[in-house]
Amino acid sequence: MNAGNLMIVQGGGPTPVFNASLASIIAEGIKQPGIGKIYGAQSGMKGMAEGSFIGLSDMTPAEILALHKSPGAALGSSRFKPTDEDLERSVGFMRKMDIRHLIFMGGNGSMRGAEVVREFCRGMNFDVQIMGVPKTIDNDIVATDRCPGFGSAARYVAQSTRDLGMDMRSLPQPVTIFETLGRNVGWLAASSSLAKIDPNDAPHLVYVPETPFSRETFLADLDTVMRRQGWAVVVVSEGISYADGTPVFEQRIASQNDALNRPLIGGVAQYLSGVVAENLGIRCRSEKPGLIGRACMALVSAQDQADAELVGREGVRALVAGETDKMVSLRPIGDTSTLFELIPLHAAAGSHRAIPAEWLSDGPLAVTDAFLDYVRPQVGELFHYPPVLTGGLQPMGVV
Secondary structure, rough: EEEEEEEEOOOOOOOOOHHHHHHHHHHHHHHHOOOEEEEEEEEOOOHHHHOOEEEOOOOHHHHHHHOOOOOOOOOOOOOOOOOOHHHHHHHHHHOOOEEEEEEEOOHEEEHHHHHHHHHHHOOOOOEEEEEEEEEEOOOOOOEEEEEEEEHHHHHHHHHHHHHHHHHHHHHHOOOOEEEEEOOOOOOHHHHHHHHOOOOOOOOOEOOOOHHHHOOHHHHHHHHHHHHHHHHHEEEEEEEOOOOOEOOOOOOOHHHOOOOOOOOOOOOOOHHHHHHHHHHHOOOOOOOOOOOHHHHHHOOOOHHHHHHHHHHHHHHHHHHHOOOOEEEEEEOOOOOOOOOOOEEEEEHHOOOOOOOHHHHHHHOOOEHHHHHHHHHOOOOOOOOOOOOOOOOOOOOOOOO
């Protein structure tokens, strides 16, 4: 493979550390003599098809550092599904710009997109190396221990759950239902259980898509918690569904569908708050941070940031070493042999990883201690609030 220029393509939803990976790619690419100029495609594959590119080779160390510390997707992202005509135009632009190295940053959909581009380039006799750099807050890419972006989003969920519980202890609101992102997997919602120290702490009930939802069981379990302590925090993943696969709640307005024609997901907490009010006759609020959970830089996890830097840096090094059609896969934390490995793109493309069955529980928090042992080092330390006045002290009585 001759030395040539590098194109970076971001795809899918942003994360708090997406740009940390991007900054790491740029910094490593500038250092490598086997890499010529560095470009970024604006808005992912859409920019590739339209010839809309940004030059990145002349970024200063200060600019790269600022990029590293910013949320979102600095190059712009999209869920654009290219046609053959789009791909043909993309190859034409790459030929013209002497692009010999491609890095796709994204989730399982982006890895599948990388495969499609690879196959099309081969069909047009265009020689290009392709490397996948993983990211997703959903933690659903197969063949990697964890996904950069998840640890920080999980930390946001866990800390927010703990903080919400402290608020409700202060001015008791009967029930609050906290909704997390995650689409059809429950990694984020289940991570809320890290907030719990004392049996009375939030969360009290957690529901994930991997376990079928039962309205009757939910109401009965919530009633039990309310009778015991008079308030409750319930955490639900946006994609929970009934045993027959029907979503508990789904937007049905066509204009709300995304670029892949999928219904806008979310709103289940508000829906269930109405179910609680109607059936249990108690006041119930809903909380839906939504995109804030994938944009909050204040709660970025140190492990997650290190992971994001590693996959970006090693993606460039793998290309320079002549590797292609691979994705940088993270090994389990504590693995003494290696921090990462390169896996074939097809091993990560398309399919998604749910919470393993052996980590699921039929208890109120949905998951076992083994799940929490897996998540805890990714999330890091949470802020802890000693019960100075809220528990364990003897009341003085009326003065």
